Amino acid sequence: MxxxxxxxxxxxxxxxxxxxxxxxxxYVRELTRKIDEQLNSVRRELANLTSLGMxxxxxxxxxxxxxxxxxxxLNDELKALLIKSQLLTxxxxxxxxxxxxxxxxxxxxxxFVGSKQVPTDMLIVGKVDKLLLTRxxxxxxxDMGREINYTVLTTREYSDRRDLGDKFLVTILNSNKVxxxxxxxxxx
Numbered sequence: 001m002x003x004x005x006x007x008x009x010x011x012x013x014x015x016x017x018x019x020x021x022x023x024x025x026x027y028v029r030e031l032t033r034k035i036d037e038q039l040n041s042v043r044r045e046l047a048n049l050t051s052l053g054m055x056x057x058x059x060x061x062x063x064x065x066x067x068x069x070x071x072x073x074l075n076d077e078l079k080a081l082l083i084k085s086q087l088l089t090x091x092x093x094x095x096x097x098x099x100x101x102x103x104x105x106x107x108x109x110x111x112f113v114g115s116k117q118v119p120t121d122m123l124i125v126g127k128v129d130k131l132l133l134t135r136x137x138x139x140x141x142x143d144m145g146r147e148i149n150y151t152v153l154t155t156r157e158y159s160d161r162r163d164l165g166d167k168f169l170v171t172i173l174n175s176n177k178v179x180x181x182x183x184x185x186x187x188x
Contacts, residue, residue: 010041011048016144018055018068019079025058025065036142054078089143094180096136101128104155105184109177111148118175119168122150125158125184158184 006012013035017026026034032042046066049055054072058065068075090112097106103126110121124133130152141147151172153161161169 008041008045010035010037011045013037014042014045014049014055015078016082018049018066019075019082022068022070022075025060025067027063027065031066086144089140093136093140097124097133098181100132100136102126103128103181103183105158105179106181107172107177107179109172109175111146113176113178115176117171118177119149119171120151121148123172123177124150124152125155127154128152155184 006015014031017031017035028039028042028046031046032039035042046055046057050057050066052072054069054074055066056069057067090108094106094108097103103124105123105125107123108121109115109123110118112121133152137148137150158169162173
């Protein structure tokens with residue numbers, strides 16, 4: 001979505017990275033790896049963001065580091081826009097996942113709710129076209145510039161693991177999460 005507002009996918013990815021890591025300094029090659037973009041486009045967008053005053057740079061040893069300028073006047077507005085854009089992207093992800101099969105339970109955990117203690121970011125229970133799901137998740141990861149871990153269980157696997165008190169599943173069920181679909185206990 002933001003790519004439509006801003007003229008560059010690379011710029012959007014850089015904005016997202018800097019705004020979500022405001023105190024971290026990155027060097028150019030590190031940025032190209034993190035956002036999966038070409039070196040020249042990253043350099044061009046860093047020059048744009050630096051000239052705007054949003055990003056500052058400093059040299060350390062043989063590397064030039066870039067970091068969000070905490071004094072940039074539009075940081076709060078851009079962060080709010082980023083959060084709203086992420087919500088829209090997450091809603092589209094949920095819609096696509098629901099279309100990938102008969103979903104009985106879908107919970108967003110981990111990075112979706114800001115928790116690093118949970119072993120997965122998404123729990124999906126039901127009959128799912130795994131190839132389609134993989135394509136959906138891959139696209140989301142590219143759009144968001146971050147990896148998500150997800151777990152897919154059949155309804156039977158879910159019930160068996162829940163009944164056994166499986167540590168992995170119990171951790172997820174007792175964690176902070178957003179439950180999107182909860183039909184797992186309904187008869188098929």
